Amino acid sequence: MHILEVDNLHKGFDSPSGHVDVLRGVFLKVAPKEFLAVVGESGSGKSTLLQILGTLEPADVGDVLFEGQSIFGLSPRVQARIRNERIGFVYQAHHLIPELTALENVMLPLQIRGMTTTEARDRAYELLVRMHLEARESHVPAKLSGGEAQRVAVARALVGKPRLLLADEPTGNLDETTAQQVFAAMRELCAQEGASAVMVTHSLSLASASDRVAYLKGGLLESSM
Numbered sequence: 001m002h003i004l005e006v007d008n009l010h011k012g013f014d015s016p017s018g019h020v021d022v023l024r025g026v027f028l029k030v031a032p033k034e035f036l037a038v039v040g041e042s043g044s045g046k047s048t049l050l051q052i053l054g055t056l057e058p059a060d061v062g063d064v065l066f067e068g069q070s071i072f073g074l075s076p077r078v079q080a081r082i083r084n085e086r087i088g089f090v091y092q093a094h095h096l097i098p099e100l101t102a103l104e105n106v107m108l109p110l111q112i113r114g115m116t117t118t119e120a121r122d123r124a125y126e127l128l129v130r131m132h133l134e135a136r137e138s139h140v141p142a143k144l145s146g147g148e149a150q151r152v153a154v155a156r157a158l159v160g161k162p163r164l165l166l167a168d169e170p171t172g173n174l175d176e177t178t179a180q181q182v183f184a185a186m187r188e189l190c191a192q193e194g195a196s197a198v199m200v201t202h203s204l205s206l207a208s209a210s211d212r213v214a215y216l217k218g219g220l221l222e223s224s225m
Contacts, residue, residue, distance in 0.1 A: 027221065028221055046200035067163065166197075
């Protein structure tokens with residue numbers, strides 16, 4: 001079974017100049033443990049596609065199956081549980097909570113889930129070690145470099161053992177060397193955790209280091225099957 005199946009997805013928006021069709025029939029399948037890169041120009045709909053896959057935005061037409069189950073029509077409460085337990089998110093900005101340390105930021109999703117503080121701390125520290133950040137566990141985000149903060153964000157996204165990671169330009173704010181380091185760490189942690197990943201990016205070099213590349217152009221996804 002595929003982790004993710006997208007069937008004839010359409011999405012449009014109304015603008016002052018008229019209706020704009022961003023996605024015009026997207027088809028996609030993502031295999032277990034696959035790391036897929038989606039490449040496209042700014043405004044091509046990459047982020048919109050990721051928002052729909054993550055149940056954060058509805059589609060106009062089509063269906064998305066996550067582990068064989070349609071995510072459309074589920075109640076907001078069930079969708080929220082799927083996001084918390086089975087999907088991880090990483091964005092261009094790390095979105096760490098400023099008042100919390102690196103360790104506390106990674107612990108947070110587990111605490112929301114109801115895990116004990118001790119269990120959450122142990123699991124969070126394990127991932128910080130694997131991201132080579134154990135020396136930064138007590139640092140707040142303002143004391144971290146851009147690359148360190150983004151690696152903390154990756155650890156937070158994967159701490160709950162999600163089946164799918166959705167990454168929206170995760171290295172967009174980083175220099176090329178740091179971007180390569182963060183990408184390599186993210187790929188390695190996904191492989192270790194057995195998570196599939198869909199990453200949207202402008203970087204052809206990072207995309208080429210993924211398992212597969214799909215190109216979003218004119219509202220259609222090419223070379224994706």
